Amino acid sequence: MNNQKTALVTGASRGIGNAVARQLAKEGYAVAIMDVFEESAASDGINAVKQYGVPVLYNKGDITSSESRKKTLDLVMNTFGRLDVLVNNAGVAPKQRMDILSTTEESFDFVTGINLKGTFFMTQTAANVMVEEVKRNEGIKPVIVNISSMSAYTSSVQRGEYCISKAGISMITTLFADRLAEFGICVYEIRPGIIMTDMTKAVKDKYDALIDGGLTPIKRWGYPEDIANAVSVLCSGKLAYSTGEVINVDGGFHIQRL
DSSP states (O other): OOSSOEEEEETOSSHHHHHHHHHHHHTTOEEEEEESSOTTTTHHHHHHHHTTSSOEEEEEOOTTOHHHHHHHHHHHHHHHSOOOEEEEOOOOOOSSOOOTTTOOHHHHHHHHIIIIIIHHHHHHHHHHHHHHHHHHOTTOOOEEEEEOOGGGTSOOTTSHHHHHHHHHHHHHHHHHHHHHGGGTOEEEEEEEOSBOSGGGGGGHHHHHHHHHTTSSSSOSOBOHHHHHHHHHHHHSSTTTTOOSOEEEESTTTTSOOO
């Protein structure tokens, strides 16, 4: 077995996923990136990971496709011979924000199909690979990290399908944490708050004002690197007696205050 740990990060050509991939590469992991873009269009993100001198594999794939999921895991195992970390980061927002009284089935299916169904079956595919790894190599301790959102518990009636999809990821975390514990595979969830990414650029002014007004106890935007640092902690092995845990990376948004 290859002695270099390997991480697979979905949706890692940019944004939060790319920050996670860079952090893990910095820590010495071989990194596999799965994203929907052609490799040429993802080159900036790939090169940002490669700068750390670790092996980097890119596969154009779609987590909603069983063929893509299998192909990606096969490529990872054939290239690196092991899988230590899966970070389920790939996800989408609605193409158009619509009140829940008028949102469409097409929008619901688009968002939940990727964020919820895709994440579930990506986790299932990787989990089966990890279970076989553990059976062959007692020393390996795989970890799965799901990136959800503060929207897992926060109502946003203009994008209800997104909230539902992220709430579902919380249950995916619980279910797989329960099922995989007997194999020593820990499963965690990170709930990002207001993070500066391409997805939030359109509402920057709104959240600038809300943060300044005290929406979050820590008065600043979050950054992809904040999420990457949390992933690093969860993959460190220092929380090996915890599974199914949720880490809020949200500037304290989740705190109920009077």
